[in-house]
Amino acid sequence: MEAIVYPPYNNCEPKPLTDVQKRILEVKKERNAVILAHNYVCREIQEVADYVGDSLGLSREAKNTDADVIAFAGVDFMAETAKILNPEKTVVLPDHAAGCSLEELCEPMELALFKKKHPDAIVISYINCSAGVKELSDIICTSGNALDIVKQIPADRKIIFCPDQHLGSWIVEQTGRDMILWNGYCWAHTKYQADDLVALKKAFNGAPVVSHPECPKPVRDVSDCVCSTEKMIKFCREHPSDKFIIATVVEMIHRFQREIPDKTFIAARSSRGLAQHCRNMLMNTPEKLLACLENLSPEIKLSKEQMDAARRPIEKMLEMSK
Numbered sequence: 001m002e003a004i005v006y007p008p009y010n011n012c013e014p015k016p017l018t019d020v021q022k023r024i025l026e027v028k029k030e031r032n033a034v035i036l037a038h039n040y041v042c043r044e045i046q047e048v049a050d051y052v053g054d055s056l057g058l059s060r061e062a063k064n065t066d067a068d069v070i071a072f073a074g075v076d077f078m079a080e081t082a083k084i085l086n087p088e089k090t091v092v093l094p095d096h097a098a099g100c101s102l103e104e105l106c107e108p109m110e111l112a113l114f115k116k117k118h119p120d121a122i123v124i125s126y127i128n129c130s131a132g133v134k135e136l137s138d139i140i141c142t143s144g145n146a147l148d149i150v151k152q153i154p155a156d157r158k159i160i161f162c163p164d165q166h167l168g169s170w171i172v173e174q175t176g177r178d179m180i181l182w183n184g185y186c187w188a189h190t191k192y193q194a195d196d197l198v199a200l201k202k203a204f205n206g207a208p209v210v211s212h213p214e215c216p217k218p219v220r221d222v223s224d225c226v227c228s229t230e231k232m233i234k235f236c237r238e239h240p241s242d243k244f245i246i247a248t249v250v251e252m253i254h255r256f257q258r259e260i261p262d263k264t265f266i267a268a269r270s271s272r273g274l275a276q277h278c279r280n281m282l283m284n285t286p287e288k289l290l291a292c293l294e295n296l297s298p299e300i301k302l303s304k305e306q307m308d309a310a311r312r313p314i315e316k317m318l319e320m321s322k
C-alpha cells in the first residue's frame with residue numbers, strides 16, 4: 001500500500017480562491033454571519049471560515065460571537081450546540097442530513113431507560129450526541145476536556161459515560177476511574193489499524209504516531225500521543241521530529257499544514273488502504289455552504305424547553321473547563 005504523504009506546506013503552491021469561495025465571503029458580510037468550521041471539513045471551507053477548530057473551541061466561539069447568523073460547517077449536533085448556546089441567533093448548516101455515528105448509536109429513550117438502572121450515577125456525555133441525549137446528561141465533555149472533567153468528579157460517584165466506548169476506555173486507562181461505558185463508536189476512527197501504523201512508523205524512520213482517543217485501544221497502544229485534534233497541533237509543533245503519522249480524519253491535515261508549514265504529515269490509512277474521511281463531514285461542500293448563507297436554510301430549530309434543558313450540561317462543561 002502506498003503511503004499518503006503531505007509535504008511541508010511551505011513547498012506547496014498557494015491556490016487562489018474559487019468563485020464560490022469569493023461569493024461565500026461576500027454573502028457572509030451581507031448577512032453579518034460568522035462561519036464556524038470543524039477541523040474535519042474540506043480545505044475549501046476551512047479557507048473561508050472565521051474559525052476552524054474542534055468541538056470545544058467551536059462551542060466557545062459560538063457562545064461568544066456577536067454575528068446575527070452562525071453558519072456551521074460540521075455535523076448536526078455541532079450546529080445544535082451553537083443554537084442551544086445562542087437561541088436568539090439564526091444557525092444554519094450546509095446539509096441537514098450530516099449526522100454522526102456516535103449520535104445515531106445513542107437514542108435518548110435508550111439512555112433514559114439505562115439511567116433508571118443506575119439512578120445514583122452521574123451522566124457525562126461526549127458532545128457528539130443529540131440534543132435529546134444532552135438533556136438527559138449532567139455534564140457534556142469534548143475529547144479536549146474529557147479527562148479534566150472526569151478528574152473533577154468525586155471518587156465515590158458512579159459515572160455513566162456515553163456514547164463513545166473508545167474515548168471512555170481511554171479515560172478509564174488515564175484516570176483509573178471505573179466508568180460504565182455506552183457502546184457507541186465513531187465510524188471513521190474505528191477504521192484505523194495498529195499494523196498499518198507500525199508499518200508506517202518503520203517506513204518513516206520512527207516518525208511519531210499521533211491518534212485520536214476515538215480510535216480503538218490497539219491503535220492507541222501503538223501511538224506516541226493520543227489527544228484531541230487541538231492538542232495534536234501543539235504536540236506536532238513542539239516535537240523535534242519533522243514528520244508525523246496522523247490517525248484522525250484526513251481533512252485535519254490541512255490545518256497541520258497551515259499552522260506547521262515546515263513539517264511533513266503522513267495520513268494513517270483505512271482498512272482499505274485509503275485516506276480516512278468522515279462521510280458526514282464531507283456532506284459540507286462550498287456550494288452548499290453558499291446556498292445556506294444565501295437562503296438561511298437549512299436552519300436549526302429546537303423548542304425553548306429542549307434548548308433550556310440541553311444548555312445546562314453544556315454550560316457546566318464550559319464552567320468546568322475554563
Ligand code: SF4
Pocket residue numbers: 040075099100101102128186187188189214249278279280281
Ligand atoms: S468523525 Fe466520527 S465522531 Fe466525528 S462526526 Fe464523523 S462519524 Fe462523528
